[in-house]
Amino acid sequence: MRQSYLRIFLLSILPILLTSAVAYASGGGGEEVDHGALMKDFGWRVLAFVMLVSFFTGPPLKKIKEFFSERSQNIRTTIEGKNAEKEETAKKFREYSAKLDKATDEINNIIEMIKSQGAIEKEKIVEDAKKAAVKMKEDAQTRMEQESRQPEISSGQKPRNFP
Numbered sequence: 289m290r291q292s293y294l295r296i297f298l299l300s301i302l303p304i305l306l307t308s309a310v311a312y313a314s315g316g317g318g319e320e321v322d323h324g325a326l327m328k329d330f331g332w333r334v335l336a337f338v339m340l341v342s343f344f345t346g347p348p349l350k351k352i353k354e355f356f357s358e359r360s361q362n363i364r365t366t367i368e369g370k371n372a373e374k375e376e377t378a379k380k381f382r383e384y385s386a387k388l389d390k391a392t393d394e395i396n397n398i399i400e401m402i403k404s405q406g407a408i409e410k411e412k413i414v415e416d417a418k419k420a421a422v423k424m425k426e427d428a429q430t431r432m433e434q435e436s437r438q439p440e441i442s443s444g445q446k447p448r449n450f451p
Contacts, residue, residue, distance in 0.1 A: 293345055300341055304334060 308330055 293342075296345060297338065297341060301334065301338070304337065 312326075
């Protein structure tokens with residue numbers, strides 16, 4: 289792991305050194321330049337660059353990779369959990385829907401049974417009423433015949449009314 293960082297570091301510094309060498313060689317127009325000050329400035333810039341590269345390729349990079357790795361794993365497990373919950377909810381929905389359909393069918397059957405029993409009861413009540421009416425008619429006819437056969441009361445009493 290350390291060798292890969294060293295390789296990256298050396299490959300990063302190589303273009304800087306080559307560019308600075310070409311720039312130094314192309315200079316020279318008769319003016320006096322303080323080469324020591326330029327090299328000192330160049331050294332500080334290289335050091336700043338090396339520190340920046342090491343900062344982004346060192347431990348913080350490892351921590352950043354770990355963070356995103358853990359985050360993606362958390363998201364993956366959350367999605368899997370939600371999919372499982374969704375399947376369970378869909379299963380319960382189908383189960384309760386089937387129960388509701390069954391209950392609706394049972395209610396409809398009970399309603400039909402009540403209607404048929406009501407119709408039968410209605411016919412029975414009408415039949416009983418017809419029988420009672422016929423019997424009342426017959427009883428009335430019989431009473432009328434009995435009343436007409438009874439001798440009239442001569443003592444001035446009113447005839448009795450039968451209920």
